Amino acid sequence: MPNFKVFINGLLILPLAGCLDMSKEQFFSSTTLNEKSKEVEYQDIHQLNLAISDLVKDVDETGFSPKLKSQFTLHNLNGGAWPQAWVAFNISVFLRDKELARISKANVMQDHSLMVSFEQHLPKFGISQDELSIRVTPVAWMPTFPLHILPVSNSSESVQTPTVKAAKNKVSALP
Structure with a gap:
């Protein structure tokens, strides 16, 4: 049982260790940092x-x-x-x-x-x-983006609902 707990903890920590390998350049690749002031420069x-x-x-x-x-x-x-x-x-x-x-x-x-x-x-x-x-x-x-709400289309298919037969207290549904 103690080996099983170590194995489970290892499986949980192993995927997180892959995140630690990420370099700083890859993490901030979507923004530009000013080298002197270390502030984000906007495009x-x-x-x-x-x-x-x-x-x-x-x-x-x-x-x-x-x-x-x-x-x-x-x-x-x-x-x-x-x-x-x-x-x-x-x-x-x-x-x-x-x-x-x-x-x-x-x-x-x-x-x-x-x-x-x-x-x-x-x-x-x-x-x-x-x-x-x-x-x-x-x-x-x-x-901002305009919100386009499409109208709900009415279904032409008929929906079958279960029916209750009063005879002998039995409940049945249509197939």
């Missing part, structure tokens, strides 16, 4: 290159405090294999060179573009649209 397909187009900045001074109402379209200039992606980004609003606000947003980019709108209170009245600038910094993104 171009992993990066977002966002550009702003159709920017509208409207300063609303009708209420008790002025408000910037803005909308724009973000485009991913890298394109890539994923036309849809969940994107998280920061919007920074600047008055000349001073940052007024940083707004975090996330949404789904369709066909490498995303329509964004936001409102931000301004510190004082009399600020013109030309004094304000907007910068967008991507934080993270993840490709």
